[in-house]
Amino acid sequence: MKYYDKLIFELSKQGRTGYSLPQTCSKCKGTEAIPAGLLRSKAPELPQVSEVDVVRHYTNLSQMNFGVDTGFYPLGSCTMKYNPKINEEIAAMPAFGGDAIYKGIDSALAAITGMKHFTFKPCAGAHGELTGLMIIREYHMSRGDTKRTRIIVPDSAHGTNPASAAVCGLDVVVVKSNVNGLVDVEDLKPLLDDTIAGIMMTNPNTLGLFEKDIRQIADLVHAAGGLLYYDGANMNPLIGTVRPGDMGFDVMHLNLHKSFSTPHGGGGPGSGPVGVCDKLVPFLGVNVSGFNGNFGVILRAYAYILMLGRQNVKLCGKLATLGANYIKESLKDCYKLPIPTVCKHEFVFDGLINDGARDGKEGAATLDVAKRLLDFGFHAPTIYFPLLFHQAIMIEPTETESKETLDEFIDVMRKIAAEAAQDPDILHGAPHNTPISRPDETTAARNPILKYWDACAC
């Protein structure tokens, strides 16, 4: 990766073109025939560049980026698995009728999750959460049960859970985790009354722990008239081993851009199909996006499922879990492991055991470990989440990483721990080998420069 400092606007030169279009009809009127009062007063300030300018510029930009094809992402709760290339070829095929595709992937996802049917309209995981919560509300309202406007969310939940609940008009009630990192059933019981629409659960939770009381929780919530929502962000370790439907969940979403191998695209497009149990099928039609959802993403996921097939699906989650436990066991003498039990696809360290702090010298924090990893060609783990631990480092390897890759990562993590113990300043100054060093985020927020013309004197 190398630093490149241009913006496309800076390459612009009056009169240069990068397009190829048919000639307009010289005898006919064009947009000049539109009444002047409906036309913009001056042309937009778009760049004027040649095709080669565009190709070189964006190629140079791409070289300042890290991707799954570049290297390993130990990014907790993000499931950055390899994105198979056949999927891209399928998605690039000329558009074809979606009905057969939707039918095929619907039944495949139903088989994998134990749900009855899915809607594919949600365009991302959080959009799926919102859709699923709307379905829950619709179910209660259809029964005239209108006072169920509160939803229970564990304190370990992804930030999107409470945010989606709020957008859906639900009040959030937080249930605490116990010392083992699991939902505290005793804390849950008194919360269950006739105003509860349901509970949102992530299982395994964001600590990578399987909520082993889930059947009891499901019975309690159902007995109180509530429904169970499954946040599919952490579905990967369960693929081929455990089905949310069998645990008692009524509604769930999947992140096709996590568990089903579609590329993350630097922040989308994703896809967040929502599956429901039998009795909620009538409410699947909730209208949350313009057309049929992100069909191109759905195609990729379907191609992946066809490659996996009945034979390979059973190893998917297990190998992801194997990798996570392997890293955890290999690093727990250097990094604090607050919950030592077997994890699923991910686990959380609470910072370095020896952060090097001494004689007024500040120790190395989780942020410093994360930034130092970038120097060694790895993406950083998810940091400072979940909020249960102050120095959280959340690691998720996925099943597509080899033992050799994990061993390299483990070696580097140990080396960083040794550096911290010796001289934490090496970490404070990191990263050293990336296109830019740490940026000034405070100034960015205080004096926002959010478009090209905010910065230049033009």
Next chain:
Amino acid sequence: MAGFQYFPHTDSDIRAMLDRIGVKSLDDLYADVPQDCLYKGEYDLPDAMTEQQVRDFFEGLAAKNPKLKVFAGAGAYDHYTPAVIPYITQRSEFITAYTPYQCEISQGTLRYIFEYQSMICTLTGMDVSNASMYDGPTAAAESMRMMVAQAKKKNTVLVSNTLLPQVRGVIATYAKYAGITIKEIAQDNGQTSKASLEKLIAQGDVAGAIVPSVNRFGIIENLEGMADALHADKALLTVYCDPSALAVVKTPAEWGADVAVGDGQPLGIPLCYGGPYVGFMACKQDYMRKLPGRIVGQTTDKEGRRAFVLTLQAREQHIRREKATSNICSNESLMALWVTVYLSLMGPEGMKQVNDLCYQRAHYLYDKLLATGQFEPVFKDATFLKEFVIKSKAPAAQVQKKLADAGFFGALETEDGYVSFCVTEKRSYADIDELVKAL
């Protein structure tokens, strides 16, 4: 075990890893899962396919689908996609990257989002754009939420009948669960009725209104006076736009709008059975901290070099949880790159030419259709750009069938019983002549 190309583990790797963990088998890693939660049956999935079988499977489905020349719009437009766009957007450094939280190794993504925000701002005339939304309809729904949040105690949003039905539909969904009241602004001769708008404002409780720039009839609306009427009541105006048309038509800012939203699909994103497309959302400076979604800002690194970061994150779900401006997390970053590359290639001249070509060819088709005697005009005095509605003497389904048999997709029926056509720069005069002959 038999090898599978996406799982790199050999038997000895698995053995060595299990040994390090101190368990005997992969199943032991699930010892904490209650027995009644484990799925012990056979998964009802097809046999694993080879890559060639997967390719054949999808090619077989594609072959069944007739390829029709598109003369339809209704919110998704068949504009030309230059070859450079898929070439660039397929670069693995872009497509396989995560959300740019680690800015030191994400400057590529952050820079193109900054360029995208700049381009959306110059197209709409707005001060601040976010990094993208799911699609146009959800962007409109978010603007509804934003206007209500800004108004504090007012809870009604006015929505024009001339907005696309899918936009009104998604707004209605989001409004229903958020407890926001939606009132529809009537149409007057194919345009948002100012009289209706004023009447609804007079009823009180109005936080804002959403009206289209180019509407569902393809008509370029005259929004004169609407912003003033709303602002006089401390309410906001959102304009829903076709961003391709914005290269020539009056901008939301020029109409006095506070928020601009729409779907970026007409900017080089091919039709794909409905997606992925990309929503855009931009606003006036005053509302910057109420804008949902990611925003990229410029700053400097420790050496003083220009650098880009995700900024104003105090608005977002991962910080604010239930108090965030929205629940949006992943958006449509790669589709924003499609738009950015498209607008870079086209420039102001190319965008003007696209609109001229659409205007000329759409009017050519309109005149030809009327000349057949099988259609009647609906909104005679209105100005349309690339899409129009007319009355068909024959039932719409019959017209559609005739067109499909001749290789064309068009004559979509609107909710008012008209038929609509759309002509982009991709349709030649010969195509148009052929379509008319088929009727």
